[in-house]
Amino acid sequence: MDSNFQTIHHFLQAFAPEISGRSSDAVTAELEAGIQRFAAGDLEESSLNQLSRDLLANEKAMERLASLLNGR
C-alpha cells in the first residue's frame, strides 16, 4: 500500500465532513446496489463515474466496496 496516500488519508480524516467532503453516513440502498454491481463486475462504464463520486463522498461506502472486493 502507498504510504504517502495513507498519510494524506490520515491527515484529511482529521477534518469535519463538510470540509473534507467525506461523510460517514449510512450507505443507502441505492448506493449499496451500485456497490454490489461494481464488485460483481456488472457495473456499466456509464454508471461508474457517478458511483465513484458517491463513493468518494462516503467512507462507509468505500469500506463496504473494499470488503466485497477483498472477499474475492
Added chain:
Amino acid sequence: MANTQDLDLVKAALAGEPAACAEIRSPEMTSWIEAVLVKRGASQTEAKDITADVFGDCFTSRNGRAPLLRAYNGGGALRAFLSRAALNRLIDLKRRQRFHGELSTQGLEGAPVDEFDLLEGEDQTPHTDDNLVKLLRDALLHAFSQCNPRDLVLMRLVAIYGVRQEALATALGWSQSKVSRTISGVMEEVRARTMEEVRKADPWLEVEWADFIALCRSSADFLVGASAESQIIHE
C-alpha cells in the same frame, strides 16, 4: 502517547521550571528551527526573528492568547511542533509582505494615508497557527477535485483499503496493467496538482512532495485528539 518525554518537559516548563525552559530554548533547538525556516524560504534574518518570536510565545500569554506550549499534545515530537509553529508564522509573514507589495503598486492618490487603513481589521485569534494546515488541506482537496473520480476510487481502494489490483481488474473487466497504470497516473496527477496549488498560494515556499507529505504527517499527529475544525480559519 508516543512523545511522553517531550510532554513531561513541556509540563515542567509551563510549571515554571527554569531547567525545562532552558532545555526547550536550547541553542540546538534554536538552530534546528532556524534551519527549517531557511530551508523553506526564509532569509536568515526572518528565521532568527520568527524563532525568537516563537520562543517568546512558548511560556507566556500574549495578546490574550495562551502560551504556545499549552497547545502541545505530545502527538508528535516537540521539535516538530515548534517548527510547525515557526513555519506558520513564516507563511503569515510572507503573505503579509505580498499583500503590502500589491498595495504599493496601486494608485493610492486620495486613498487613506496609512496603508494599514486598507487592511481588514486585525484578527486577534491565532490564525497564524492555522496557515500551514489550511495550505496543506486546501491544496490536496483542490487537487482531488480536479482528478477523475473513478481513478481516485481505484487508487483509494488499493492504497488505503488494500484491495488487490487483480480483484479490481476482474470487477472492471480490465487488464491488471491497465489498473496499475490508472492508479499510478492519478497518484502522479494528485502530486502535480497539489504542488501547483501550493506554489500558487505561496510561491516563495520551498517544499518538495516528500516535504509536503512529512508536513501532512506531522500535522495529522498534532490534530489527533483535537477538534481540527476549531483550528481552521473560518472565512
